[in-house]
Amino acid sequence: MADHRCAHCPGSHTGERPCLASATTGARSWLLIEHPGPWAEYVEDADLPGPVADALRRAARHGVRAQFIRAPRRRRRTPPLWVYTGFSGDTAPDGRPVTPWLEGRELADPAELAGLDLAAVAAGRPPGLGRPVAGPLLLVCTHGRRNACCARTGAPLARALRERFGSQVWETTHVGGDRYAANLVCLPHGLYYGDLDQRRAVAAVTAYHGGEVVLDRYRGRAGLPEPVQAAEHFVRAHTGILAVDGVTVESMVADTAVVRAGQERYRVQVERTDPGPCGGGCSENLATYVKRGMALLNGAALV
Missing domain, CATH: 3.40.30.10 (Glutaredoxin)
Structure with a gap:
C-alpha cells in the first residue's frame, strides 16, 4: 500500500x-x-x-x-x-x-x-x-x-x-x-x-x-467553483446565517461575487493566496482564500 x-x-x-x-x-x-x-x-x-x-x-x-x-x-x-x-x-x-x-x-x-x-x-x-x-x-x-x-x-x-x-x-x-x-x-x-x-x-x-x-x-x-465557495463562507461568517439554503451566490465575475443572504445582498471580493507546496517531500498545496472587501449592496462598505 x-x-x-x-x-x-x-x-x-x-x-x-x-x-x-x-x-x-x-x-x-x-x-x-x-x-x-x-x-x-x-x-x-x-x-x-x-x-x-x-x-x-x-x-x-x-x-x-x-x-x-x-x-x-x-x-x-x-x-x-x-x-x-x-x-x-x-x-x-x-x-x-x-x-x-x-x-x-x-x-x-x-x-x-x-x-x-x-x-x-x-x-x-x-x-x-x-x-x-x-x-x-x-x-x-x-x-x-x-x-x-x-x-x-x-x-x-x-x-x-x-x-x-x-x-x-x-x-x-x-x-x-x-x-x-x-x-x-x-x-x-x-x-x-x-x-x-x-x-x-x-x-x-x-x-x-x-x-x-x-x-x-x-x-x-x-x-x-472555489471562489464561489469562499464568497459563501465569508458572507455566512459575517451574517451568522447557517441555513443550508440561506446563502446563495447569485453571480461571480473574476474575483467579485454577488451573494444573497436572507433579505440582503452583498458584493464580496475574494483573493486566492498560494504559498506553494508545503515542502519536506510533500506535494500538497496550501492555497486558500481571503476576503479583500465586502459591501452591502446599496449600502456602506463593510469590514
Missing part, C-alpha cells in the same frame, strides 16, 4: 490550516456503489464485475462522480449491494431549479446496473433507481491506498458516527483534499467538512439534520 502522508505539512490534520473553499468542484451528481474492498488506488482500476465496471465508465462519460461505499466494521460479500444516485446542485445544467435529492435500493445482481440512466442523473433528474432516500447519507473517506491519513483518521471516525447515526454513515473512497483528513461529505447537498475529530463531526452532522451548516471545519459545497 502506498503510504502517502502529509506529515510535513504545517497544521496538517490539526485544523490549524484554513480549509474553506476546498470542496471538490467537479461533483454535483453522484453514483455510490457498495464494494467491500480492498479498494484500488483508483476505483476504475479495481477488479470489478462487468456491470459495475461499465457503470463506472458511463458515470465518467456523463460527469457523474462515482464512489465506492461500505459499512464501517462490516465487509459483507456482494451481491446484494446497495447503490445510490443523487444530485447536489440547486440548479440543473440546463438552468432548471432543482431540489437536491437521493434515491437508492439494494440490488440482488450487479447486472441491474445496466439499466441505470446516468445521463438523467447528470441532468439532475432521478433515474428511478429506487425509493427516494428521506434522510442524509454521510460519507467518511477511509481510502488508505490514496492517503494513509484517510484510513488512520477516517476509519475510527466512521465507526463512531455509525454507532451514533446508524445506516446513514458509510466509509467511502477518495473525496478530494486528503490533507484535510478526516473528511466528511453530507449528501444530498454535497457539504464537505475536513480536519474532523469526533466532536466536530457529530456537531456537523447534527447541524445538517437540522438544515444548517457549521462553519468550523466547513470546506464548502461540492460542485461550486
Whole structure:
C-alpha cells in the first residue's frame, strides 16, 4: 500500500490550516456503489464485475462522480449491494431549479446496473433507481491506498458516527483534499467538512439534520467553483446565517461575487493566496482564500 502522508505539512490534520473553499468542484451528481474492498488506488482500476465496471465508465462519460461505499466494521460479500444516485446542485445544467435529492435500493445482481440512466442523473433528474432516500447519507473517506491519513483518521471516525447515526454513515473512497483528513461529505447537498475529530463531526452532522451548516471545519459545497465557495463562507461568517439554503451566490465575475443572504445582498471580493507546496517531500498545496472587501449592496462598505 502506498503510504502517502502529509506529515510535513504545517497544521496538517490539526485544523490549524484554513480549509474553506476546498470542496471538490467537479461533483454535483453522484453514483455510490457498495464494494467491500480492498479498494484500488483508483476505483476504475479495481477488479470489478462487468456491470459495475461499465457503470463506472458511463458515470465518467456523463460527469457523474462515482464512489465506492461500505459499512464501517462490516465487509459483507456482494451481491446484494446497495447503490445510490443523487444530485447536489440547486440548479440543473440546463438552468432548471432543482431540489437536491437521493434515491437508492439494494440490488440482488450487479447486472441491474445496466439499466441505470446516468445521463438523467447528470441532468439532475432521478433515474428511478429506487425509493427516494428521506434522510442524509454521510460519507467518511477511509481510502488508505490514496492517503494513509484517510484510513488512520477516517476509519475510527466512521465507526463512531455509525454507532451514533446508524445506516446513514458509510466509509467511502477518495473525496478530494486528503490533507484535510478526516473528511466528511453530507449528501444530498454535497457539504464537505475536513480536519474532523469526533466532536466536530457529530456537531456537523447534527447541524445538517437540522438544515444548517457549521462553519468550523466547513470546506464548502461540492460542485461550486472555489471562489464561489469562499464568497459563501465569508458572507455566512459575517451574517451568522447557517441555513443550508440561506446563502446563495447569485453571480461571480473574476474575483467579485454577488451573494444573497436572507433579505440582503452583498458584493464580496475574494483573493486566492498560494504559498506553494508545503515542502519536506510533500506535494500538497496550501492555497486558500481571503476576503479583500465586502459591501452591502446599496449600502456602506463593510469590514
